[in-house]
Amino acid sequence: MPTAREALLSAARSALRTRPWATVRMVEVAAAAGVSRQTLYNEFGSKEGLGAALVARQVEELVTGAAEAAVAAQRGGAGPAECCAAAAAWMLGRAGEEPLVRAALTGTWNSRLPAPPPGRPPRYVVERLCASTLAALPGGEGRAVRRACEVGLRLALSFVLAPLPEDPGSAVPDRVAHVVRALLAAGDAAR
Incomplete structure (x- = not known):
């Protein structure tokens, strides 16, 4: 089973395939990964942190x-x-x-x-x-x-x-x- 971090990165990658990064919402990434938005922020700190980790x-x-x-x-x-x-x-x-x-x-x-x-x-x-x-x-x-x-x-x-x-x-x-x-x-x- 993937870690929360891996699930979030995969969800962010999937979202980025269908729309520009500026329109990707953190709440949607968290929901797609099956974790809370707080978990996302605990892992990456910000949307910029999530993007940098994805790259x-x-x-x-x-x-x-x-x-x-x-x-x-x-x-x-x-x-x-x-x-x-x-x-x-x-x-x-x-x-x-x-x-x-x-x-x-x-x-x-x-x-x-x-x-x-x-x-x-x-x-x-x-x-x-x-x-x-x-x-x-x-x-x-x-x-x-x-x-x-x-x-x-x-x-x-x-x-x-x-x-x-x-x-x-x-x-x-x-x-x-x-x-x-x-x-x-x-x-x-x-x-």
Whole structure:
């Protein structure tokens, strides 16, 4: 059974899917979660606190999911380039599905969304994403792999910012893997 905090975050996320954050009422979130409004205020302090916690949860889901995608690829026998591409595919999917994730990655917040938590600019989110993915990669502690994977994830992020109209993102992981392989090969050739 989810905690009151998790139930409230899920209820807030559901409400945000159907209407702008400014119109989401705390009493409705509490009722949807099956808790009192006082419990909501005890957990988050304010609507702004609830919104910041919701954004933080979405970012954590993004970071954890990308690392899990990289691990799953590794278990399937993939090398660093394919693992990084799997993480990039996860990131692209989440950014396409979740406006909060897209905003956290790009810094493009609008009035339909809660305000971002302080001290969490896109740079922070991308650094967390890269670090969690690298921790899951074979050879992720190596300098060449770190740099190549970071470039690959940042390349994928550019498709979040400016998607190609003819490519809904399905070819992006292949492009990421290609770039990461090329950077790793160039690093090997330079040795």
